[in-house]
Structures are given as C-alpha cells and as structure tokens.
Amino acid sequence: MPSVRPKEVYAAIVAGGGGRLPRRYRTASLVVCADGGVARAYHAGWRPHVVVGDWDSLDFGLVNWLEQMGAERIRYPEAKDKTDSELAVDVVAERGFRTAYLLGGLGKRVDHELANLLLPRYAADRGVDLRVVAGGTLVQLVRGRVELDARVGDWVSLFSLRPHSSGIHTGGLRFPLVDGTLILGSTLGVSNEVTEEPAWVAVSEGELLAVRVRRPRPRV
Numbered sequence: 001m002p003s004v005r006p007k008e009v010y011a012a013i014v015a016g017g018g019g020r021l022p023r024r025y026r027t028a029s030l031v032v033c034a035d036g037g038v039a040r041a042y043h044a045g046w047r048p049h050v051v052v053g054d055w056d057s058l059d060f061g062l063v064n065w066l067e068q069m070g071a072e073r074i075r076y077p078e079a080k081d082k083t084d085s086e087l088a089v090d091v092v093a094e095r096g097f098r099t100a101y102l103l104g105g106l107g108k109r110v111d112h113e114l115a116n117l118l119l120p121r122y123a124a125d126r127g128v129d130l131r132v133v134a135g136g137t138l139v140q141l142v143r144g145r146v147e148l149d150a151r152v153g154d155w156v157s158l159f160s161l162r163p164h165s166s167g168i169h170t171g172g173l174r175f176p177l178v179d180g181t182l183i184l185g186s187t188l189g190v191s192n193e194v195t196e197e198p199a200w201v202a203v204s205e206g207e208l209l210a211v212r213v214r215r216p217r218p219r220v
Contacts, residue, residue: 010099013088014041014048015116018107019134021046025101032091033071034084038062040104050074052091053084085116093126106134121161121207136214145202148172148210150194155213158182158189160206167204172196182208 012028016036021044033041035053051066052074092100105116120141123130132139138149150156160182168180174193182189201210
C-alpha cells in the first residue's frame with residue numbers, strides 16, 4: 001500500500017543526501033529543494049517550486065534550469081544559523097502545509113543525518129508533521145497518539161527524545177508496551193515488528209521518534 005494517498009495535500013523537501021527519490025512523492029503540492037537537492041530533482045525529472053539555501057551546490061547550468069522551471073529562489077548567506085533542510089521546513093510551515101516528507105536527508109555526513117533525523121521535532125513545533133524518508137525507512141515523531149505508517153512484517157523502533165518518556169502504549173506490535181517507559185539512549189524500543197494494521201503508538205509524557213523499516217517481501 002502506498003505511503004501517500006493520491007488526494008493527500010502535502011509538501012516534499014528534497015535534500016542533497018543519497019538514495020533515489022521515490023516517484024510517488026513527485027506529485028507533491030509543494031516541492032522545496034534544499035540547495036544540493038536541486039541536482040537530485042533535475043536528474044530525477046522533478047519540477048521544484050521553491051529552492052532555498054546558500055547555493056553553494058548550484059552550478060550555472062542548474063541556475064539556468066531553475067529559471068526555465070520558474071522556481072522561486074530564496075538565497076541565504078553561507079554563514080547562517082540553520083541548515084538548508086531546516087530552512088526548507090520553515091518555507092513549508094510558512095505556506096500552511098501540515099504534512100511534509102523529507103527526501104534525501106540521509107546517506108552522506110553523519111552530522112547532517114543526525115540533524116535531519118531530529119527535524120521532525122523542530123517541524124512539529126511549527127505545526128508540520130514531517131516524516132524523513134530514505135528507501136524503506138521512514139522516521140516520524142510521536143506526540144500523543146500516532147498511527148504508524150507501517151504494514152505487517154515491518155520493523156519498528158522507538159526512541160525517547162526526552163530524558164524520560166512515560167505512559168507509552170502500543171498496538172499492533174509483536175512486543176507491546178503497556179504504560180511503558182523509555183529513557184534517552186535506551187535500546188529497549190529497538191527492532192519490534194508489526195503484526196496488525198494499523199499499528200500505533202501513544203505517549204502520555206515526553207515524545208518519541210518512531211523508525212519504520214520495510215521488511216522485504218518475498219518474490220512470488
């Protein structure tokens with residue numbers, strides 16, 4: 001089952017990391033390229049609506065292409081306080097989108113990977129449900145109760161973003177948590193498995209990152 005419903009209104013942020021861009025997100029209502037993501041959009045045949053960043057990854061040919069596409073360009077100095085991906089989240093929030101997918105945010109430098117994995121928390125404070133997608137991996141924030149974007153057989157791991165996250169309940173997972181607690185740095189929530197759909201997670205105090213990894217389906 002596709003992760004995105006055809007009529008869903010959402011934004012896609014294309015970063016400059018590794019991996020292929022999933023075709024199903026190219027129909028996003030708003031495509032924002034974070035600097036190096038422009039080259040990835042170009043090679044994948046995507047049409048960016050907005051480009052944001054310091055432009056340190058853009059050559060003359062890509063700049064010309066953006067002009068032909070009519071993309072809005074928002075340029076920042078290299079010495080800035082936010083990454084290009086975080087600036088892209090700001091654009092998404094300012095334009096009223098409540099759901100967004102960050103593509104190409106993983107696969108290069110570890111420091112940028114970690115920053116992008118934490119972006120769902122920043123985005124949530126701006127009213128955006130941001131999900132980080134890389135291949136079969138999807139990362140989403142859990143505040144309150146959240147239905148997981150996962151199917152039977154997928155692996156799910158939960159990580160606390162606070163020193164203590166408590167009152168954790170899960171449904172549809174092989175190893176359930178009932179009024180459970182996770183602490184920052186603990187591996188207790190790693191590598192659970194979806195047994196029923198929809199799988200869900202709820203937390204009363206604190207917040208979590210839920211990491212879904214697709215289990216490859218055997219070929220028939």
